[in-house]
Amino acid sequence: MAKSEPGVIYIGHLPHGFYENQLKGFFSQFGTVLKVRVARSIKTYRPKGYAFVMFANREVAEIACRAMDGYFMYNKILVCKMVPPEKVRPNMFRKFVKIPWKKLEKNRRALPLTEDRLKRLKRKQQKRNKELEAKLKRLGVSFTLP
Structure with missing residues (x-):
């Protein structure tokens, strides 16, 4: 058989x-x-x-x-x-591994704030503020963000 x-x-x-x-x-x-x-x-x-x-x-x-x-x-x-x-792939029935997203994010936020990282964060914030000011200006609102 x-x-x-x-x-x-x-x-x-x-x-x-x-x-x-x-x-x-x-x-x-x-x-x-x-x-x-x-x-x-x-x-x-x-x-x-x-x-x-x-x-x-x-x-x-x-x-x-x-x-x-x-x-x-x-x-x-x-x-x-x-x-x-x-x-049928060999990994089709692999065991699902849950990624601990909260733990990873907690560890990422616990990193010390280096000078390079601080500059990057400030640049991103300034860019966001400029975009928001431009949007407000298009809507006819005169407002400047600090």
């Missing part, structure tokens, strides 16, 4: 609350689910509304895809498509 290759399906229009654990549980009714990946925003970690599910068997993936395409779930109509084997 020949070893079957895994099959990957794309699921679009995911409803809110239907994420990794729910997808794995739901699609396991069709067969063995190897991997699940919900696409998420790097900045906010919120889901983008689509996911990929890898099944152990390509035929099972095709059956699941046909069964779930157009399926109405939580006021959304799911869109399911088979992903051709040549389009």
Whole structure:
């Protein structure tokens, strides 16, 4: 008996609350689910509304895809498509790493204010003030910023 290759399906229009654990549980009714990946925003970690599910068997993936395409779930109509084997990238199911944006910004702001950085900040502020004065002048308001 020949070893079957895994099959990957794309699921679009995911409803809110239907994420990794729910997808794995739901699609396991069709067969063995190897991997699940919900696409998420790097900045906010919120889901983008689509996911990929890898099944152990390509035929099972095709059956699941046909069964779930157009399926109405939580006021959304799911869109399911088979992903051709040549389009499955090795990093498609990589683990999502949440970037600690707040911590990075806190560290950036904690840096000492160097002379060069201070000059840059002053230039940016002066440029913003000039643009604002020009905008006010176009609107007919005579006002000068310090």
